Amino acid sequence: MKLLVVAATQKELTKVYEHFDLAEQDFIKTPNFDILITGVGMTTTAFSLGQRLDKSYDLVLNVGIAGSFDKNIPLGGLVNIYKDTFAELGAEDNNNFLTIDELGFGKNTFQSNYEINNLPKVKGITVNKVHGNSKSIETITKRFQPQVESMEGAAVFYACEQLSIPCLQIRSISNYVTPRAKETWEIGLAIKNLNDWVIDFITQKIK
Numbered sequence: 001m002k003l004l005v006v007a008a009t010q011k012e013l014t015k016v017y018e019h020f021d022l023a024e025q026d027f028i029k030t031p032n033f034d035i036l037i038t039g040v041g042m043t044t045t046a047f048s049l050g051q052r053l054d055k056s057y058d059l060v061l062n063v064g065i066a067g068s069f070d071k072n073i074p075l076g077g078l079v080n081i082y083k084d085t086f087a088e089l090g091a092e093d094n095n096n097f098l099t100i101d102e103l104g105f106g107k108n109t110f111q112s113n114y115e116i117n118n119l120p121k122v123k124g125i126t127v128n129k130v131h132g133n134s135k136s137i138e139t140i141t142k143r144f145q146p147q148v149e150s151m152e153g154a155a156v157f158y159a160c161e162q163l164s165i166p167c168l169q170i171r172s173i174s175n176y177v178t179p180r181a182k183e184t185w186e187i188g189l190a191i192k193n194l195n196d197w198v199i200d201f202i203t204q205k206i207k
């Protein structure tokens with residue numbers, strides 16, 4: 001199994017780098033798995049994957065922290081984002097929003113096609129702008145009923161679909177999507193739990 005692990009920042013994979021004794025670089029090849037650090041957001045993700053992703057990979061594992069709309073998911077909890085939507089891609093039509101699908105230019109939602117058993121499956125959206133305002137949170141919740149949001153997920157699903165490569169997106173919840181309150185974010189806990197899971201997953205896969 002040739003595995004590519006994709007994350008936005010090296011910080012989100014700190015313990016993975018330490019555990020496997022990896023050099024602090026944004027693209028690392030090892031005999032058993034590769035790591036790609038893309039930078040934050042859809043544009044950097046698309047560019048990085050355009051440079052590094054090829055059909056030799058059997059699985060892409062997209063990991064990172066994320067915000068949750070769903071207060072039933074604990075901070076530091078891991079989720080399997082099985083479906084992810086480009087939430088801002090489309091057109092305003094006065095008080096309505098037309099998705100890229102409705103405009104006839106493609107599709108806005110992409111799915112994972114790799115099954116694992118042990119994590120809750122949730123619906124995500126991918127955004128350029130982290131939600132941090134009551135009105136916009138209410139609007140986006142009504143529009144797509146998302147449980148979580150990130151800034152890269154749908155872009156990774158898109159790239160994998162283009163090359164027919166199985167893709168799994170696992171994220172650890174660092175914060176709730178609320179009017180911005182960074183002091184309540186649990187980034188350290190989320191990154192620790194994510195890294196423990198990634199180390200375990202890689203170790204199982206390369207046995």
Ligand SMILES: O=C(O)c1cccc(C(=O)CC[C@H]2O[C@@H](n3cnc4c(=O)[nH]cnc43)[C@H](O)[C@@H]2O)c1
Pocket residue numbers: 008009011012040041064065066067068127130131149150151152174175176177187
């Ligand atoms: O401040 C830090 O110490 C720190 C360490 C590692 C990563 C970060 C980030 O802010 C990474 C940004 C990354 O996180 C995702 N994310 C997290 N929460 C949300 C959210 O509420 N809405 C959207 N995206 C979120 C996102 O995918 C970014 O790539 C900070």
